[in-house]
Amino acid sequence: MKNTFLSTLIVASLLLMTGCSEYPGLDAPATRPNKDPYPSTYIVPDNAAFAILNANVLTGDGAELRDTDLLVRKGKIIALGTNLDLDASVSLIDAKGQWVTPGLIDVHSHMGVYSAPGTANHSDGNEMTSPVTAQVWAEHSVWPEDPQFEKALAGGVTTVQILPGSGNLIGGRGVTLKNIPSITVQGMKFPGAPYSLKMACGENPKRVYGSRNTLPSTRMGNMAGYRAAWIEASDYKKSWDDYISDAEAGKDVDPPSRNLRLETLEGVLQGDIRIHNHCYKADEMAQMIDMSKEFGYEIAAFHHAVEAYKAAPMLAENDICGVMWADWWGFKQEAFDMVRENIALVDYAQACAIIHSDDPIQIQRLNQEIAKAMSAGNRMGLDISPAKAFRWGTYNAAKSLGLEDKIGSIALGKNADIVLWTEHPLSVYSHASKVWIDGALRFDRDDPSVQPTSDFNLGIIKAGAVRP
Amino acid sequence: MKYTLPLLALTLVSTLASASSILVKDADIYASSGLMVKTNLYIENGKIAAIGERTPLTADLEIQGLGMSVTAGLFNSSTQLGTVEVNAIEQTVDFYSENEAVTASLRIAEAFNPRSTLIPHNRVHGLTHSLLVPESATHLFSGQVALVQLGNQPKVIHQSLAVALDFTEHGVSLMGGSRAAALVQLRQALDDAKDFSRNRKAALAGEHRDYVLSYADLAALEPVVNGTKPLLVRTNRASDISTILNLAKDFQLQLILSSVLEGWMVADEIASADVPVIIDPIHNLPNSYESLGARLDNAKLLADAGVMLLFTGMDWHNTHNAYLVRQSAGNAVANGLNKSVAIAAMTTNPAQLFDAPVSGDIAVGDIADLVLWSGDPLEVTSEAELVIINGEIVPMESRALQLRDRYFERLKQ
Numbered sequence A: 001m002k003n004t005f006l007s008t009l010i011v012a013s014l015l016l017m018t019g020c021s022e023y024p025g026l027d028a029p030a031t032r033p034n035k036d037p038y039p040s041t042y043i044v045p046d047n048a049a050f051a052i053l054n055a056n057v058l059t060g061d062g063a064e065l066r067d068t069d070l071l072v073r074k075g076k077i078i079a080l081g082t083n084l085d086l087d088a089s090v091s092l093i094d095a096k097g098q099w100v101t102p103g104l105i106d107v108h109s110h111m112g113v114y115s116a117p118g119t120a121n122h123s124d125g126n127e128m129t130s131p132v133t134a135q136v137w138a139e140h141s142v143w144p145e146d147p148q149f150e151k152a153l154a155g156g157v158t159t160v161q162i163l164p165g166s167g168n169l170i171g172g173r174g175v176t177l178k179n180i181p182s183i184t185v186q187g188m189k190f191p192g193a194p195y196s197l198k199m200a201c202g203e204n205p206k207r208v209y210g211s212r213n214t215l216p217s218t219r220m221g222n223m224a225g226y227r228a229a230w231i232e233a234s235d236y237k238k239s240w241d242d243y244i245s246d247a248e249a250g251k252d253v254d255p256p257s258r259n260l261r262l263e264t265l266e267g268v269l270q271g272d273i274r275i276h277n278h279c280y281k282a283d284e285m286a287q288m289i290d291m292s293k294e295f296g297y298e299i300a301a302f303h304h305a306v307e308a309y310k311a312a313p314m315l316a317e318n319d320i321c322g323v324m325w326a327d328w329w330g331f332k333q334e335a336f337d338m339v340r341e342n343i344a345l346v347d348y349a350q351a352c353a354i355i356h357s358d359d360p361i362q363i364q365r366l367n368q369e370i371a372k373a374m375s376a377g378n379r380m381g382l383d384i385s386p387a388k389a390f391r392w393g394t395y396n397a398a399k400s401l402g403l404e405d406k407i408g409s410i411a412l413g414k415n416a417d418i419v420l421w422t423e424h425p426l427s428v429y430s431h432a433s434k435v436w437i438d439g440a441l442r443f444d445r446d447d448p449s450v451q452p453t454s455d456f457n458l459g460i461i462k463a464g465a466v467r468p
Numbered sequence B: 001m002k003y004t005l006p007l008l009a010l011t012l013v014s015t016l017a018s019a020s021s022i023l024v025k026d027a028d029i030y031a032s033s034g035l036m037v038k039t040n041l042y043i044e045n046g047k048i049a050a051i052g053e054r055t056p057l058t059a060d061l062e063i064q065g066l067g068m069s070v071t072a073g074l075f076n077s078s079t080q081l082g083t084v085e086v087n088a089i090e091q092t093v094d095f096y097s098e099n100e101a102v103t104a105s106l107r108i109a110e111a112f113n114p115r116s117t118l119i120p121h122n123r124v125h126g127l128t129h130s131l132l133v134p135e136s137a138t139h140l141f142s143g144q145v146a147l148v149q150l151g152n153q154p155k156v157i158h159q160s161l162a163v164a165l166d167f168t169e170h171g172v173s174l175m176g177g178s179r180a181a182a183l184v185q186l187r188q189a190l191d192d193a194k195d196f197s198r199n200r201k202a203a204l205a206g207e208h209r210d211y212v213l214s215y216a217d218l219a220a221l222e223p224v225v226n227g228t229k230p231l232l233v234r235t236n237r238a239s240d241i242s243t244i245l246n247l248a249k250d251f252q253l254q255l256i257l258s259s260v261l262e263g264w265m266v267a268d269e270i271a272s273a274d275v276p277v278i279i280d281p282i283h284n285l286p287n288s289y290e291s292l293g294a295r296l297d298n299a300k301l302l303a304d305a306g307v308m309l310l311f312t313g314m315d316w317h318n319t320h321n322a323y324l325v326r327q328s329a330g331n332a333v334a335n336g337l338n339k340s341v342a343i344a345a346m347t348t349n350p351a352q353l354f355d356a357p358v359s360g361d362i363a364v365g366d367i368a369d370l371v372l373w374s375g376d377p378l379e380v381t382s383e384a385e386l387v388i389i390n391g392e393i394v395p396m397e398s399r400a401l402q403l404r405d406r407y408f409e410r411l412k413q
Helices: A001-016 A148-154 A203-210 A219-248 A260-269 A280-294 A308-319 A342-348 A362-379 A387-394 A397-401 B009-014 B119-121 B169-174 B179-197 B200-204 B217-227 B238-250 B263-272 B298-305 B324-333 B339-344 B348-353 B399-412
Strands: A052-060 A064-073 A076-079 A091-094 A099-102 A104-109 A157-162 A170-178 A196-199 A274-278 A298-302 A322-325 A353-355 A418-421 A432-437 A441-443 B021-031 B035-045 B047-051 B061-064 B071-072 B074-079 B129-133 B141-149 B155-166 B231-235 B254-257 B277-279 B309-311 B370-373 B386-388
Touching: A001 B155, A052 A387, A064 B021, A064 B254, A076 B071, A091 B348, A099 A260, A099 A308, A104 A298, A104 A362, A104 A387, A148 A157, A148 A362, A148 A432, A148 A441, A148 B155, A157 A362, A170 B399, A196 A260, A219 A260, A219 A280, A260 A362, A274 A397, A280 B217, A298 A308, A298 A397, A298 B009, A308 A322, A308 A342, A308 B399, A322 A397, A322 B119, A342 A353, A342 A362, A342 A387, A342 B399, A353 A397, A362 A387, A362 B324, A387 B169, A397 B231, B074 B309, B074 B324, B074 B348, B119 B129, B119 B324, B119 B399, B129 B324, B129 B348, B141 B217, B155 B169, B155 B217, B169 B179, B169 B298, B179 B217, B179 B238, B200 B217, B231 B238, B238 B263, B263 B277, B298 B309, B309 B324, B309 B339, B324 B339, B324 B386
Parallel strands: A052 A091, A052 A099, A104 A157, A196 A274, A274 A298, A298 A322, A322 A353, B021 B061, B021 B071, B074 B129, B155 B231, B231 B254, B254 B277, B277 B309
Antiparallel strands: A052 A064, A064 A076, A099 A418, A157 A170, A170 A196, A418 A432, A432 A441, B021 B035, B035 B047, B071 B370, B129 B141, B141 B155, B370 B386
16 A cells, blocks of 8 residues: 555656656657747738739849739748739739838847836846856847837838847847737747857957956957857767767766756857857957857857958858948947948958848838948949848848748748838838738838837827827 | 949049039039029139029039039037047047036037047038037036037137037936936026126135036036027927926026927927927937937927927937938938928028038038039938038048058959
8 A cells, every 4th residue: 555655656756757758757868958948929910812013122132123013822922023813812002113122130139128218127138247148048138018119110120130238258149039019029039030149259348347357358358258168068068968879878867957058058059049249340250250160160140340341251251241330430449440331342242241220220220221331332333233232131131040041032932021112212211111021011101000009108109199 | 313323523523622613513402592403503712603504614623413412511410529539438538527527617629639530531421510519427517519610621610609408317317316406406507607797706706605616617607697608408308398498588598409309299389489409300219208209200390380400410420420410311301301491400500500601501602611412412322422611622531431442452352
């Protein structure tokens, strides 16, 4: 009686430990911890098929199509061309003389982690309590009601990468969101998007920690800090690799203790998590590239790359994107060597050039920032077409996020993230007229019922009123 | 819109910097009298000598301006140009002081560096004048506002056009954190300045009562309380704007308002007080609790009410890229503002209000202070082809252009 009771307890506890395995405690394979414990709950809304007719299209991957029709069904672009075969169920939008582009993508935003109003309670973007905080995830800070999101949507921005700030050497994980209203950040998360890791070169980390008299207080201290972290991460990865191979060899082994900080860095070494690296200066980019080779990982992009034009051949050779502003400069020494032709010159050197905002004002008009960068390039004789320039905010941005097979261009099979513009999209006078995400109309300049506003604005903006 | 831009200016103009006569043919001219489409403009010895059919047929420098446009040189009405080189390097930052003993008496003009690398960068993109406005670090009063000209020899035009005061949440935070407490101190300062003005001799001889502010600060405020120099007040919340309008009325002050993110809510009050406003029309976010009502058509709604506008911007780039005021203006037009009103907010309005040595206009007899744009004057794809400041052609040279040329040579190899 006593023994039976005990053995029942043991079986029950084994069940608890291993879940509902059919053979508890026996054949459960040794695995790494769940890589997606806060999964996206976003579902593509059901929407009737629609077609945009007679539009001028900047495809987002470098082409311009005149008088073109495109058909959207079940959230995807399924036909593109002229004289499409459209059945009666398809609703039609005549866009004669109007311009269509893919949704804009901002790969560097702090919306939700530095929400408006910019009060201390909303300062959730920089965990500046230790120089390496790879354990923090930006999505755990995002306030989905940040009233900045809806303004970016009105500017045609459909996808955003939300990053932690740059006070730390390794600031934490970034997350890619669809720019839709949601109660939860899980409802905005782009299904299947890779995670990113924010790293920062230069002045910020050494200033933040140097002022506290701790490492790093110098650029060499910065490098020592990253390298120490990668050494730890390499050891951690080995401990898990050993555990899994031992377990698979039938040995009775316990899994290593989880370490959130090293788990993220290990994800980089495994190629799952993409490095987005705040790095202004060409010389520091070279150090970061050598370090990636020392430890065996890849860099997706250098952000705020004010000196990318100096490093352009190096970026092209290593397939690293330069993420740039059109004209920001002078706020720090590392941002002093600005040229307005930066993006154009990186493109000229056949490296991947991207526009970014890092700013809730400029995210509302990335089209104008692209236009300025194009104009500067053309002024020096580079002959950049609008179609080519628009890649900087669409296809190239998608590529840096590892999402170029889903978004970033108007092409068959791609997600129907589409913007219809009131004027040529590279004009200062142009507005996004309609914005679709996965074929769902999320913003309509002519219809206040399709201009979502945050809970925050209720009682501030009168019911039914629209505030540009 | 033009996407392929002619490359005439960079080379041609620099070789003809000494041209005594310039003929721009068939450009669209934006003047306060109206838009003159496809019109000739003739400049001789630094002055606009003829417009339209009466222009001569030849000149030392002739420019085919078809598809281009001409505006007066641009003003940015709130910058710190020449008083900062790199914001994060405090040794280069002179537009505020953390010394509590210096408030209204700070003259930002005395820190102006005409050799700043920021000046050529801004003038090659069409900025010809800018207002220098000090910022508050210890007190509501930040100092005295100056006008500078960004020509080949950049110079201070007016040392002290106004006294600047910060009645935003930032300014209030410096005075104990309550708007009400800040107002007590503000009224006290103004009363003291009046008292000082009436008893100047005794006060300076040490035979009068004590004041909170220094004699230098009170002396700086004297023309303000006597109504001969404007107080330039930065403020945002609609109720704060009303408070300042009432205070200015009580003390019979000349007033200029700045920032006014919720100005549209009290546009009629501002208009009936006949107070000009310096605004950046790019703002539409509730970035703070004093700007919950910010909206992109603030400029349009103020103009509709009859308020005189002066522009700054774009956003915090109003110094290193002060020329981007033009992009802010373009966005104001995209959000409903009349285009000539937007251009006036960067040209004639500041030229008149700040008593500039140029007219801010394109009219026969005026000193040439103008820009030839490659296309529409507010379009982000338009570039400055030719910039003339106070009658002189500006060379298209800057540190950024030197860097560009150096690295383009390397990339071409």
